[in-house]
Amino acid sequence: MLNRAIDQFGLRVRTMNEVEDSHSSSSTVYKCNLYTGENVYLKIPFTTLKFQRELEAYKILKGSVSTPDMLDYWTGDEECTGVFLLSELKGEPLTSKSTPSIAYQIGVLHAEMHAIQPPPEQKLTGIKNEFWQWSSFIEQQFLNFAEDVRGVIDEQLYKRAIDKFEVMKQQLPSPDGPSFIHMDFRPANIIVDHDNVSGVIDFESVRFGSTEIDFTKLYRDYLSYDDRLYHAYQEGYTSVRPLINLENVLPFYRFTDAFNSIGWCKRRGIEKNALFLAENMERLKKYLQ
Known part of the structure; x- marks a missing residue:
């Protein structure tokens, strides 16, 4: 599949390495150094739906938000999702050791x-507008x-989590949107080059919805430090x-993020994601105290 993609794009690749990213949406990404000296990336999304979301996202964000340039794409076939x-x-993923100037730029981005x-003139088949059924969307994600x-946590802890979700969901303010939301806006997907934010990557999970969900991972992995x-x-x-007002929504979304992340670890392999599982077990217990 990879060789077919290289042929499809007519690339002359000198070296190639797979990009590792823990807690990702399971796409396969390769960094390719070409004989011209240029670096490019080949990204193979996990599913056809994720491919379609990302394709639409690049078109929607172009000229408004700093992202990689989509140089080309192949829609794939029965053996390839695209x-x-x-x-x-240019740069490296964001770390918590950055400056307030970088944090300011991330806020702007x-x-x-x-x-x-949502663009009124563009029919979208991958990116759904969940805003008008926001409460149902959040509940569906949680229950899935x-x-x-x-099957992972103690039954009593599980029941307390279900009860807490129902109570906290009722206390949420009116949703803010409809807005383009990344759904995985975290340091690994924010690229920083010295004193400048280069842009944001990875649009497989994007939706139109309420902004309130989109602060959770950035706060968890960066802003809270x-x-x-x-x-x-x-x-x-x-x-x-x-x-x-982030203080009104972060407690709910930090709690659901910890809960959902435990489910994610079960789906993607408990042994492989043992550290991430342990972190979220501790968070969940803390939120249920």
Whole structure:
């Protein structure tokens, strides 16, 4: 499949390495160094739906949000879900050791994405607009993972989690949107080049919906480590669009993220994801105290 994609795009590849990303959506991504000296990426999404989402996302975001350039794509066949040929964003994935200036730029980037609404002139087949059934969408996600979680955690803990979900869901404010939401906006998908944010990658899980869900992983893996970063991010975001009161929604989404992540570990292999599972077990127990 990989060789067919290389032939499809007419690439002259000197070296090639698979890109590892824990807790990803299971796409296969290869970094290719061409004989021209240029680096490009080949991305093979996990499913045809994820391919279609990403294809539509690149078209929607172009000119509004900094992303890799989609140089070409192949829609695949009965043996392949499709392949993207993408340019390289200069830099490395974001770390918690960044500066408030970087956090400010991430806030701007995130808000620019959230400012995008469903395009009235474009019919979408991959990216769904979940905004008008937001409560049902959140509940469906939670209950889908609950089937996997049940076999991993103690039954009493499981029942308490189900009860807590029902109570907290009723306390959520009105949804904010409809906005383009990344659904996996975390450091591994944000590329930073020294003092500048180069852009954001990975659009397989995107939707149109409420912005409230999209702060969860960024807070978990980045903003919660330093109040200066948190405040700088908020300043950057509000320079583009109003920011909802995160304290009103983060407790609910941090709780559901921990619960859903346990289910994700069950689906993708408990042994392979033992550390991530342990982290989320601790988070879940903490939220249920």
